[in-house]
Amino acid sequence: MKKKVIVLTGAGISAESGIKTFRDSDGLWEEYRIEDVATYDAWLRNPALVLEFYNRRRTQLASVLPNRAHHALVMLEQKYDVRIITQNVDDLHERAGSSYILHLHGELTKVRSTANPELVTDIGYSEIGQGDKCSLGSQLRPHIVWFGEAVPLIQEASELTMQADILLVIGTSLAVYPAAGLVNYVPANCRIFLVDPGDLQVQWIKNLEFIREKAGTGVPDLVDRLLSETDNN
Numbered sequence: 001m002k003k004k005v006i007v008l009t010g011a012g013i014s015a016e017s018g019i020k021t022f023r024d025s026d027g028l029w030e031e032y033r034i035e036d037v038a039t040y041d042a043w044l045r046n047p048a049l050v051l052e053f054y055n056r057r058r059t060q061l062a063s064v065l066p067n068r069a070h071h072a073l074v075m076l077e078q079k080y081d082v083r084i085i086t087q088n089v090d091d092l093h094e095r096a097g098s099s100y101i102l103h104l105h106g107e108l109t110k111v112r113s114t115a116n117p118e119l120v121t122d123i124g125y126s127e128i129g130q131g132d133k134c135s136l137g138s139q140l141r142p143h144i145v146w147f148g149e150a151v152p153l154i155q156e157a158s159e160l161t162m163q164a165d166i167l168l169v170i171g172t173s174l175a176v177y178p179a180a181g182l183v184n185y186v187p188a189n190c191r192i193f194l195v196d197p198g199d200l201q202v203q204w205i206k207n208l209e210f211i212r213e214k215a216g217t218g219v220p221d222l223v224d225r226l227l228s229e230t231d232n233n
Contacts, residue, residue, distance in 0.1 A: 002080050002081040003080050003165040003166060004080070004081045004163050004164055004166075005076060005080045005082045005165065005166045005226075006160055006166070007083070007084045007085065007167075007168040008085050008086075008161075008167065008169045008170070008172060009084060009085070009086045009087065010086075010087045010170070010172025010173070010179075011088060011172065012171020012214070013069050013088070013092075013171035013215040014088050014090050014092055014171070015171070016068075016069065016214060016215055016216045017066060018060075018063070018064040019060070019061065019088075019092075020060070032049075032053055034147060037049060037053040038050075038146050038147050039147050039148055040146055040149060041148075042146075043141060043146070047130060048129075050142070051127075051129055051130065051142075054108065055127040055128065055129075057089075058108055058125045059127075061090050061091065061109070064090075066092040066093070066095050066096035067216050068219070068220050069170065069171075069215035069216050069218075069220065070092050070095075071096050071220075072219045072220040073093070073098055073219065074097045075227070077098070077099060078227065079226075082099070082100065083160050084098055084101045084102065085104060085157045085160060085179075086101060086102070086103055087104050087172060087179050088103075089105055089106050089107055090108055102153055102157055104179055105145040105151070105179075107143050108142070109122060109123060109124050109125065110143035111123055111140040112134075112141060113134035113136055113140065113141075114134075114139050114141050115136045115138035116134075119134050119135065128140050151178055154178050157182055158182060158185050161182045161186055164187065164190045165187075165190060165191070166191045166192075166226070167186050167191070167193070168195070168219075168222070169183070169192065169193065170218075170219055171196055172196065173196070174200065188206075189207075191209070192207050193211060193222055194209070194210045195219055195222060196210075196211075196215075197214050198212075
């Protein structure tokens with residue numbers, strides 16, 4: 001039976017493909033306040049602005065490609081049962097070819113009904129505007145978990161993490177909850193690898209190997225190492 005590798009990815013893995021985050025000084029978020037575009041209150045106050053913001057993010061996503069880190073995780077599936085839990089709303093893991101991706105914070109290429117959150121539609125990189133409605137006749141909204149909203153898939157993510165033989169944490173500061181708390185659910189004997197160039201305070205994590213490199217370099221090297229381990233066993 002293949003060992004189970006759970007992968008938690010954050011903004012750092014997508015940044016190397018050119019996806020800007022709200023922390024980037026030159027990113028899309030620089031022109032907007034989080035409170036104006038990424039909360040439910042913002043949606044109620046000014047839905048046109050919120051839709052414009054996510055339309056721009058969708059347009060940007062269409063112009064970038066998966067990077068070496070995304071592709072390396074696909075290669076890892078040759079010898080391991082790989083499950084990706086991502087905080088990212090882009091589709092770069094899908095485009096790289098990973099088999100299993102759980103999007104904690106929603107998906108940029110999808111919209112959902114404001115009347116029924118279970119009614120989700122894939123729109124790719126198209127724009128949506130005011131007056132675009134679901135089959136129930138209600139306005140469509142981005143299929144995104146906004147700041148302050150519940151994270152519906154966190155229970156599923158927790159259950160996955162409890163099964164990990166190996167946990168890979170890539171491109172995340174482990175500062176955004178509840179996703180950061182997933183590290184606490186791994187079994188006692190789980191090996192944990194953190195790939196991030198930042199100076200993170202992670203002394204509290206047991207069985208951790210901290211690889212201080214960008215995802216595009218650190219992840220392919222780590223994947224090669226893990227694949228070679230199966231060859232030697």
